[in-house]
Amino acid sequence: MKKRLGKAFLAYALEILSCWAGTSMDVEYLINHGLINERLVLRGEEPSEHLLSSCTYTDGRTLRIPNGSAINFAARDAVGRIIRIASSVNTIPNPLYLTHSGLVINDDPRIIYGILEELIEESTLNGCQPRIAALRLMMLNLSSAYDHILGFQEEVGSDNLYVVPFCLEASGTASQVMGGIMPHVQIRAMHQVVNGYNGNVFVRPLLEGIPAVSTRKFLKEYLGRSYEGIWTILELLRAPIAHNKREETDRVFCSEMVALFYKTYSELSIDNVSNVIPEILGAGAEEHDLLKDIASTDIPLKMLYDFSEEDNCCCCTFSNSMKKCLIL
Numbered sequence: 001m002k003k004r005l006g007k008a009f010l011a012y013a014l015e016i017l018s019c020w021a022g023t024s025m026d027v028e029y030l031i032n033h034g035l036i037n038e039r040l041v042l043r044g045e046e047p048s049e050h051l052l053s054s055c056t057y058t059d060g061r062t063l064r065i066p067n068g069s070a071i072n073f074a075a076r077d078a079v080g081r082i083i084r085i086a087s088s089v090n091t092i093p094n095p096l097y098l099t100h101s102g103l104v105i106n107d108d109p110r111i112i113y114g115i116l117e118e119l120i121e122e123s124t125l126n127g128c129q130p131r132i133a134a135l136r137l138m139m140l141n142l143s144s145a146y147d148h149i150l151g152f153q154e155e156v157g158s159d160n161l162y163v164v165p166f167c168l169e170a171s172g173t174a175s176q177v178m179g180g181i182m183p184h185v186q187i188r189a190m191h192q193v194v195n196g197y198n199g200n201v202f203v204r205p206l207l208e209g210i211p212a213v214s215t216r217k218f219l220k221e222y223l224g225r226s227y228e229g230i231w232t233i234l235e236l237l238r239a240p241i242a243h244n245k246r247e248e249t250d251r252v253f254c255s256e257m258v259a260l261f262y263k264t265y266s267e268l269s270i271d272n273v274s275n276v277i278p279e280i281l282g283a284g285a286e287e288h289d290l291l292k293d294i295a296s297t298d299i300p301l302k303m304l305y306d307f308s309e310e311d312n313c314c315c316c317t318f319s320n321s322m323k324k325c326l327i328l
Helices: 002-017 079-087 109-126 129-150 172-176 190-196 210-220 233-241 253-264 283-288 314-326
Strands: 052-054 062-066 070-075 100-107 165-170 183-188 201-203 299-302
Touching: 062 100, 070 079, 100 109, 100 210, 100 253, 109 129, 109 210, 129 183, 129 190, 165 190, 165 253, 183 190, 190 299, 210 253
Parallel strands: none
Antiparallel strands: 052 062, 070 100, 070 201, 100 165, 165 183, 201 299
8 A cells, every 4th residue: 555655646746746837948959750860771880889870850950979978858847946956055067957867879779679578588587577567668669669660570780770869768757657667777769758858958979989789788787777766865865965975876866877887888987976966967067077078068959948047046045954964
């Protein structure tokens, strides 16, 4: 009974908090579903090469995104506002009002689908039912986006890869929670994530992409892994003031997962990934910018809202008291 009430409360919170209103902007860049790199076929290249995807905007511009690039989000809803207020306890600049982060994974949908199948088989053997449900939902989303590619009968090889962009993120939704799937690390077609996101979206293309063999290894280890839970929530709350003493990755929040990926597969030296927050993954963080040596600046994929100063109107009032509460 307690579990059901807990799920209902979390789902209700996620749903209700998504209703906070923002101010519209005149400019809108939406990725066009039908033009996202589905025509790009890599031939004669090994899967270990640095794969790139090509996103075509509705205004005709094309952006090439190296594999493993960062994708940053500024949420319009109340959840995003709460995150920004919580982050006001530090002095890190956040001009884009970032509240969430993920990774761009470029690969063939058939390969991603195969990884999910393998993970389900392993989870079945280990009796991990919640993870199985999460993985099956990812497969369903993948089928809805790329059924025309998954239907190919030919065996996947280096000469017939259909490379498309995916978004890897640690997150959850009200509908998932009510279906028994708590927030977790999940992968979805990038156009589904960007077009359905309630807020602004930016990508930070890497200067040099991450090999596909590395991103696939990361997917096999982290897909379906749980988000922070009730017993680890202090780790999430301490992150804005960099007060996590230990690096805990059994459960991961969004920017922690991104930092863990870069710590593992790039030359970045990160003392504690559990202290990495979304704003330091954006170029606007200035000297705090974690990716300044490996990525270009933030490029808008979707710009819908102008986050005014009222977002921060009550931050100063609570900053000092929050610091005292979080340093436990």
